[in-house]
Amino acid sequence: MTRAVNNESVQVIVRCRPISEKEVDAECTKVVSVYPKRGVIEVENPKAKADNEKNKIFTYDGVYDWNSTQQSVYDETVRPLVASVLEGYNGCVFAYGQTGTGKTFTMEGEDDDDNRGIIPRAFEQIWSHINRTTGVEFLVSVRYLEIYMEEIRDLLKAKNTKPLELREMTGQGVFVSHLHSQTCQSATDMIRAMKIGNHNRTTGSTNMNEHSSRSHAIFQISIEMAEAEKKSVKMGKLNLVDLAGSERQSKTGATGERLKEASKINKSLSSLGNVIYALAENSAHIPYRDSKLTRLLQDSLGGNSKTIMIANVGPASMNYEETIITLRYAYRAKSIKNQPIKNEDVKDAKLLELQQEIERLRQLIMQKSNGKFNPEDLNGETDELEAESSDSEDDDGKEKEKKEKEKQLELSKMEIDELGKKLRSLEKQMVHGGKNIIDSVNENEIRLEQQRAEIAARKKREIEMQQQLELEEESCLELKQVFANLQQEVEFKREKLKRLHTKLQSIRQEIKDNHVEYLKERQELADSNDEAAMNLRQKFLIIDNFVPAEERSRLINLAQFDENTDNWLLKKEKRFFRPGDRPVAHDYRRPISDYAITHAIPSSGMRYRAENVLDLKLDMPIRTTQDYVRPTICPQVKAAVKNVIKQDTENNRIVVKLAPHGFSMRGISKTELEGRYNKASRNTIEVHNNYRVRQIPKSAKPVY
Numbered sequence: 001m002t003r004a005v006n007n008e009s010v011q012v013i014v015r016c017r018p019i020s021e022k023e024v025d026a027e028c029t030k031v032v033s034v035y036p037k038r039g040v041i042e043v044e045n046p047k048a049k050a051d052n053e054k055n056k057i058f059t060y061d062g063v064y065d066w067n068s069t070q071q072s073v074y075d076e077t078v079r080p081l082v083a084s085v086l087e088g089y090n091g092c093v094f095a096y097g098q099t100g101t102g103k104t105f106t107m108e109g110e111d112d113d114d115n116r117g118i119i120p121r122a123f124e125q126i127w128s129h130i131n132r133t134t135g136v137e138f139l140v141s142v143r144y145l146e147i148y149m150e151e152i153r154d155l156l157k158a159k160n161t162k163p164l165e166l167r168e169m170t171g172q173g174v175f176v177s178h179l180h181s182q183t184c185q186s187a188t189d190m191i192r193a194m195k196i197g198n199h200n201r202t203t204g205s206t207n208m209n210e211h212s213s214r215s216h217a218i219f220q221i222s223i224e225m226a227e228a229e230k231k232s233v234k235m236g237k238l239n240l241v242d243l244a245g246s247e248r249q250s251k252t253g254a255t256g257e258r259l260k261e262a263s264k265i266n267k268s269l270s271s272l273g274n275v276i277y278a279l280a281e282n283s284a285h286i287p288y289r290d291s292k293l294t295r296l297l298q299d300s301l302g303g304n305s306k307t308i309m310i311a312n313v314g315p316a317s318m319n320y321e322e323t324i325i326t327l328r329y330a331y332r333a334k335s336i337k338n339q340p341i342k343n344e345d346v347k348d349a350k351l352l353e354l355q356q357e358i359e360r361l362r363q364l365i366m367q368k369s370n371g372k373f374n375p376e377d378l379n380g381e382t383d384e385l386e387a388e389s390s391d392s393e394d395d396d397g398k399e400k401e402k403k404e405k406e407k408q409l410e411l412s413k414m415e416i417d418e419l420g421k422k423l424r425s426l427e428k429q430m431v432h433g434g435k436n437i438i439d440s441v442n443e444n445e446i447r448l449e450q451q452r453a454e455i456a457a458r459k460k461r462e463i464e465m466q467q468q469l470e471l472e473e474e475s476c477l478e479l480k481q482v483f484a485n486l487q488q489e490v491e492f493k494r495e496k497l498k499r500l501h502t503k504l505q506s507i508r509q510e511i512k513d514n515h516v517e518y519l520k521e522r523q524e525l526a527d528s529n530d531e532a533a534m535n536l537r538q539k540f541l542i543i544d545n546f547v548p549a550e551e552r553s554r555l556i557n558l559a560q561f562d563e564n565t566d567n568w569l570l571k572k573e574k575r576f577f578r579p580g581d582r583p584v585a586h587d588y589r590r591p592i593s594d595y596a597i598t599h600a601i602p603s604s605g606m607r608y609r610a611e612n613v614l615d616l617k618l619d620m621p622i623r624t625t626q627d628y629v630r631p632t633i634c635p636q637v638k639a640a641v642k643n644v645i646k647q648d649t650e651n652n653r654i655v656v657k658l659a660p661h662g663f664s665m666r667g668i669s670k671t672e673l674e675g676r677y678n679k680a681s682r683n684t685i686e687v688h689n690n691y692r693v694r695q696i697p698k699s700a701k702p703v704y
């Protein structure tokens with residue numbers, strides 16, 4: 001399936017929507033300037049602390065301002081991508097940006113012809129290609145899904161409310177299991193599927209707008225193509241993605257449970273950010289597995305796909321910060337490299353299966369009708385079979401046999417009709433390219449499309465050249481300049497220095513901003529890391545103290561990681577019964593009722609070995625170590641202790657006062673003690689009337 005691999009960067013386009021009435025009413029200013037010819041966006045900080053603070057400048061593969069039309073965005077950016085999909089490449093277009101910046105407007109658009117978005121325009125391009133391509137059979141199917149709170153929902157099946165799971169298979173990559181796939185025979189079929197999906201997306205949610213802002217919608221188109229003379233099938237897949245609003249949840253003022261929920265909603269988006277960051281930095285590990293969205297878009301980011309990211313921004317001052325975040329995010333995505341490969345000779349193509357099944361049915365019909373019917377002409381009319389058979393049966397004596405034959409004939413007629421119906425329904429799923437060539441395409445239309453592609457390519461080249469020119473201008477300027485005198489040279493150098501200084505300042509500012517951003521993100525990560533570590537410690541504490549060692553090792557043996565569900569699962573334990581073992585009921589070693597368990601435990605304080613400790617509530621101690629109060633030492637005892645240990649600092653000796661009455665120490669007399677110490681140590685031991693004196697080395701510190 002693999003052919004020549006060419007590295008191709010993710011194409012990044014920025015589109016700025018018109019200022020809204022709400023923003024005008026709030027007296028917001030326009031802080032975004034768009035330069036489509038140079039692919040440049042300039043943003044002015046409305047809260048600039050210093051007058052000389054430089055505007056931020058970003059360069060992309062293409063930029064579109066508030067006057068841009070849906071047609072120009074499509075023709076110049078998406079049309080070439082869809083053309084590649086029709087050649088057998090994978091393609092992906094995703095819209096990213098803050099809520100209300102025009103992602104849905106760009107992707108879906110509005111109902112009127114001029115404002116149709118990328119998705120319906122892609123349908124039109126696909127079908128206009130199919131209708132004019134002769135000698136090719138197509139199988140086109142669509143799927144529509146949404147990811148909300150890390151759960152995947154099928155948007156083409158309203159009743160299917162159960163979240164779907166992701167699966168991974170070699171050769172097929174990551175896919176959603178049990179996701180409904182609908183075959184389409186026209187652009188109208190696709191529009192219908194899109195509308196059904198959009199309807200299902202919003203039903204059931206209390207706040208329609210809020211729901212669509214917080215969920216990611218992915219419309220998948222798969223096109224299988226089989227050329228008549230070739231026995232192989234090629235396949236192009238197109239993912240059209242409308243992402244959730246990218247604003248930071250901490251900024252929405254959500255706290256507590258609401259913030260938790262919000263962070264779950266945005267998990268996919270922040271994972272997408274991490275994946276883009278890791279790809280841009282050429283990291284060894286790309287965290288695709290962190291979320292459902294990144295797993296599904298794995299091919300589109302750094303994999304086998306041609307990808308376009310459309311970053312949507314608003315022009316108003318009130319959104320300055322979010323606009324900058326989106327622009328930085330988009331800028332980073334520019335350095336992602338993909339390796340698109342044409343999917344040729346696809347072995348598991350549905351189209352192949354379909355063709356084989358159609359061929360099998362045709363053969364079967366021919367066999368059953370003894371070659372009387374050409375499956376191509378079969379229209380549910382099998383009377384011919386009956387007429388012929390009635391002519392051949394005239395004999396009165398063979399009445400019974402005739403009836404039997406008629407019955408059989410009737411049966412085969414029904415069977416052939418049934419097969420014919422099945423055949424027609426299968427054939428319906430496939431589309432023969434070039435069918436409507438006369439009605440749908442004329443020379444003008446083809447020429448128009450070619451011209452559009454040429455204009456788009458020329459515009460792209462122009463932007464690239466303009467950017468290149470600007471880069472080279474700086475280095476060439478010096479060479480071009482003819483210096484009349486030294487003064488002029490100084491002037492020129494000063495000018496250049498000034499320009500470079502401005503550039504340096506803007507870069508410095510950018511580095512500073514990035515650093516602040518980085519610190520903020522690092523802090524957030526550290527916080528969540530601490531929380532996770534604390535949770536882990538807590539869990540380990542519970543395991544160490546409350547789960548018996550054998551139970552722990554049993555669980556470790558049973559636990560296994562399921563790649564598909566991205567979760568740990570417990571295998572079913574095999575139980576071995578030896579003869580004479582008592583039967584096990586309800587997982588307890590001996591049958592006891594729930595009543596007995598609940599009532600026996602608190603009174604006796606006993607716990608059964610078979611009880612599942614993980615289900616039990618933790619008995620917290622009444623007192624913790626923090627509640628510990630040091631005992632107050634009786635002043636007499638304190639004084640006595642002080643009296644017993646005395647340091648003779650001058651002589652560097654410690655004087656130990658023995659018990660006041662007598663010199664016996666555990667039954668040893670004074671003389672005996674004296675002798676024993678003298679022998680045992682090199683230190684001098686003097687035992688006075690009621691003092692034992694032990695000389696200590698000079699280096700030693702006194703210990704009380």
Ligand SMILES: Nc1ncnc2c1ncn2[C@@H]1O[C@H](COP(=O)(O)OP(=O)(O)OP(=O)(O)O)[C@@H](O)[C@H]1O
Pocket residue numbers: 016017018066097098099100101102103104105106209212213243244245312
């Ligand atoms: N380029 C544009 N030209 C004209 N109107 C636009 C443009 N972009 C967006 N709008 C208008 O701005 C409003 C918000 O756009 P839209 O709903 O597409 O935003 P969104 O980013 O998809 O928001 P959400 O994240 O909530 O889905 C809509 O009324 C839309 O018609």
